[in-house]
Amino acid sequence: xxxxxxxxxxxxxxxxxxxxxxxxxxxxxxxxxxxxxxxxxxxxxxxxxxxxxxxxxxxxxxxxxxxxxxxxxxxxxxxxxxxxxxxxxxxxxxxxxxxxxxxxxxxxxxxxxxxxxxxxxxxxxxxxxxxxxxxxxxxxxxxxxxxxxxxxxxxxxxxxxxxxxxxxxxxxxxxxxxxxxx
Numbered sequence: 001x002x003x004x005x006x007x008x009x010x011x012x013x014x015x016x017x018x019x020x021x022x023x024x025x026x027x028x029x030x031x032x033x034x035x036x037x038x039x040x041x042x043x044x045x046x047x048x049x050x051x052x053x054x055x056x057x058x059x060x061x062x063x064x065x066x067x068x069x070x071x072x073x074x075x076x077x078x079x080x081x082x083x084x085x086x087x088x089x090x091x092x093x094x095x096x097x098x099x100x101x102x103x104x105x106x107x108x109x110x111x112x113x114x115x116x117x118x119x120x121x122x123x124x125x126x127x128x129x130x131x132x133x134x135x136x137x138x139x140x141x142x143x144x145x146x147x148x149x150x151x152x153x154x155x156x157x158x159x160x161x162x163x164x165x166x167x168x169x170x171x172x173x174x175x176x177x178x179x180x181x182x
Contacts, residue, residue: 017099025081035063036079052136056097058089062136087141106165112180114153132167
C-alpha cells in the first residue's frame with residue numbers, strides 16, 4: 001500500500017494560508033517539533049502559541065507553532081529543524097505554504113523503525129507512546145524517539161483517522177519490528 005500523494009499538487013487553498021521562506025531552527029528548538037513564525041503571520045492564519053500548523057513543501061507535515069525570535073520580526077520566514085524539513089521535503093531557503101491545522105485525536109498510530117530491525121515489547125511500546133503524547137503526526141512522517149542516549153528513527157506507517165492527528169493517552173500505538181516496505 002503506497003502513501004497518499006501529499007506533494008505540491010495538494011497545496012491548500014489560498015484562503016487562510018501563507019507562503020514563507022524556510023530558515024534553520026535555533027538549537028534550543030531542535031528536536032521539539034516546533035516551528036517559529038512572526039506573530040503577525042500567526043494572527044493572519046488564526047493560530048496561537050502551541051497550535052498545530054500544516055506545512056506544505058514537496059509533501060505535507062505538521063508542527064507546533066511558536067512566535068518568531070525578535071530578529072525575525074517582520075520577515076516572511078519559518079524556522080524549522082532538519083527533521084521537520086526532511087518530513088516536508090524542503091531545504092533552507094525553500095518556500096513552504098503554511099496554514100492552521102485542526103488535528104483529530106489519533107485512534108491508531110502504526111510506526112516502523114526507519115532503518116533496522118528492533119525488538120518490540122509492551123514496555124517499549126508504552127515508552128514510545130508516552131514520548132509521543134501531544135505530538136501531531138501525519139502518515140509518512142519520521143519521528144525520533146530517544147532511547148538510552150540516542151535517537152531511534154521511526155516512520156509513521158499509518159494513522160487513524162487518516163488526516164492530521166495528535167497522539168493522546170487513548171491512542172493505540174503499534175510498532176513493527178522491521179522497517180516498512182517503501
